[in-house]
Amino acid sequence: MSTSERLIESTRELLWERGYVGTSPKAILERSGAGQGSMYHHFRGKQDLALAAIRRTAEELRTTAEHVLSGPGTPYERIEAYLLRERDVLRGCPVGRLTMDPDVTASDELRAPVDETIARIRQLIAGIVEEGKREGQFTESLDGEEIGAAVLATLQGGYVLARASGSPADFDAGVRGLLSLLAPPTPTPTPTPTPTKEN
Template sequence: MDTRERLIQSTCELLRERGYVGTSPKAIQQRARAGQGSMYHHFTGKPDLALAAITRSAEDMRDRAEAEFTGPGTAVERLTAYLRRERDALKGCPVGRLTQDPDVMADPVLRRPVEETFRRLTERMAGLLEQGRAEGELGAELDPASTATALGAVLQGGYVLARAADSAEVHTRAVDGALGLLAGHRTTPSRKEDR
């Protein structure tokens, strides 16, 4: 890993652990094993490096989700794979935690990748739910946009509850509960599928 990558990775980790204010240039340099000159050779300062790190975390999160969204199975099976994907619930979501950082949320440039990530994930989930409705897997009464928003809230809220209880099992139960509610909208297979 080159110096620029080490700086970005170290900043990702520190932002998740300490937040924006607690992530000092010195701490970044120490963790990345890079000097001040190297840091300022690649980035104009802490805000520029923080933006690169936040963008990286956001892209990684979207890429991992997209792997499940485009994987094998029906629309609901792909959505289930995304919701049940292994996560480190006690560390929290690397992007979701940034929403609790007032300095990140107050800066429109730093906030943009966070906002964009959750918007895109919600849209992708809504698209899968819409596909499930169109293919007869889910009932017509299901509202894809509202349901996708609720599923995103369950994932993010599950992190909060898991951290509060110091138990990753709480996050798993939150996801299981959401999937149980979604199961209430499943339809019976059509005659076409029985053939």
């Protein structure tokens, strides 16, 4: 792995663990094993390196979401697969983590990949909901954009609950709760008429 790659990957890890404010150039150099001055040889500074790291993390998250949400199954099953996919719940979301950093939210440049990723995933889910409505799997009253927001809010809120309690159980409970609300209604079986005895 080249020095610039080691710097980007180390910055991605540190941003996830410590956030932007807690990720110092010294910590990046120590984690990457790069020599003094390497950061400024390959990047203009911490913000430039952080931007490269954030873009890569956001692209990776987007690609994963697109892969799962465009996979096989009914619209409900694809949303279910996305909500239930394997995650390191107690570490939180590497993109959602950045929204808690005042330096990231104050910078249009650093915030842009985060905004784009959240918007893209919300758009994908909204499209799946509308597809499900056309196929009669979801009720007409559901709004795709609102469900997209609800899915993302459940995930991000689930990370917070899990980290607060130190257990993934709260994350899982939130996901199961949302899925139970979205589940297509089970058709009521038509009762079989009781045969009458002829006199």
